[in-house]
Amino acid sequence: MSKLNLSNIRKAHRILLNRFGENEKEHRRGGFTGDIIAGLMSQNTTDKNRDVAFKSLMDRFGTLEKIAKAPIEEIANAISPAGMMNVRAPRIKSLLEAIKDETGDYKADFLLEIPHKQAFEWLIKRDGIGEKTAAVFLLFRADAPYFPVDTHIKRILPRLGWFPNKTQPLKIQHTMTEICPPEIMKDFHLNIIRLGRTICKPRNPKCEQCPLDKFCDYSS
DSSP: OOOOSHHHHHHHHHHHHHHHOOOOOOOOTTHHHHHHHHHHTOTTSOHHHHHHHHHHHHHHHOSHHHHHHSOHHHHHHHTGGGSOHHHHHHHHHHHHHHHHHHHSSSOOGGGGTSOHHHHHHHHHTSTTOOHHHHHHHHHHHHOOSOOOOOHHHHHHHHHTTSSOTTOOHHHHHHHHHHHSOHHHHHHHHHHHHHHHHHTSOSSSOOGGGOTTGGGOTTTO
16 A cells, blocks of 8 residues: 555654755756757766756857757757757757747746746747656745655665556656645755655665654664
8 A cells, every 4th residue: 555645744844844844956057948958968878978968058058049950960069968968969959049039039938927837838949848847946946846856766765565566657747746835845855856866776775774664664
């Protein structure tokens, strides 16, 4: 039987908050549009490679307008550290064109001013932006009630007995978005990731150090 319920979510949140504290995510160069571009480059690569590629892109072109007007080959060269550059480069260019068509400039601020569901639908219509990327952007930039699921969350929540093993990430995302209280989503999401990076690793997790150990099916 699943252990997923509101009481256990709040309990796990309090325990992780006590261990890791509150979190803040800084804005990137390029404002909200820069956040979406970085999200677009985050799939199938490490956070480190994504950040290196984004920095390379901004260092090379300087402004969103120059990126939008650059040849695809030059964009691809700039973002090569993230991999899949020949796929990602036209997606970046298409994203910037879509924002320009929508607003007359390259600022994605309008996505924070319209209803969350409408912003979510606009984002997932863009080539290369899935539900996770849209959820990350809206959670952290619009305080929207979405619970994105990365590889750490996909691993840890089944270990806690909240979901069956091999549950699809989007199934977890949809369920947690529906159940998790909006006011704790941001910190809870980030602290689960911190737990996954430092303690609840894919192999040889440090269960003896885990603050959620006594609630976990995996370690029992």
